Amino acid sequence: MQGHLSAWLVKHGLVHRSLGFDYQGVETLQIKSEDWHSIAVILYVYGYNYLHSQCAYDVAPGRLLASVYHLTRIEYGMDQPEEVCIKVFVRRGNPRIPSIFWVWKSADFQERESYDMLGISYDNHPCLKRILMSEIWIGWPLRKDYIVSNFYEIQDAY
Template identity: 40%
Template sequence: MSETPPSAKQDLPEAPQAGPLSQWLTSQGFDHQVLDNDHLGIERLGVEPLALPLVATALKSKGFDYLQVQGGFDQGPGEPLVSFYHLIQVGGSDGASTAEVRLEVSLARDGDLTVPSLYPLFRGADWQERETFDLFGINYSGHPHPKRLLMPEDWVGYPLRKDYVQPDFYELQDAY
């Protein structure tokens, strides 16, 4: 019987460690996935679309009441699209520091690209969710004004997707 060489054991990636917010959410019974911290050390949490409003509400009750940015990104052709919310606790729990967390919802490109809108919880999500819809095609259910923000209403496709093929031309319709 052969054993795995010591060098092969060292090459295995370590599972991300649960940060303080992940531990708190787990203690409160909120389901989420622990992701690696970003390059600045900010805790990242993966959540399912239907759990997003619940987790965001819990974090808001803990003091994360400022939505710094909402956006999306494409992990590559055939890979998932991601909608993210970067929340900040201004003043932090000690009254002086600032705490941050990023919630990420990963969506299969060929599946349902719908995420519940956080507009009812954070009014600042209004135009940001519209921009993410416009450029990536992620729908935000419950958004009060779900329409294109940057592209013409009749534009076909979502320009920031990595598999987007730019049309040869765009013919303007009747001008106002």
């Protein structure tokens, strides 16, 4: 089922895949990593001026990683702001996605957290370094195939 934004993107020749609607009726689109930055700029110009949230998740052990963006179109006089969910899937071997920090500044810490927890590199991010884990931490803790070496429970330490 194709939504309003998906139809608009098709009309303008922009490559994407419609993933339908979520339980709240928000349209979900899949964008290729290499097309993401240009489509992000187009969506900003189209009126999606607010990055509600960005997160990432591991689809399955040894499979794809996903970076998810929730965008909102806020205009004066609108009764209900328009929302869209964008998903960008990448292979875990070399997960690289263009950073949208230069489009929506609020992506800064959110992309850093996705990098820190899942190892997704956001190209052209101004300060892509760990934000939660120590700089010397090895691995990506939220990947489903992550194994902690030398892990001890707190109660075992005493």
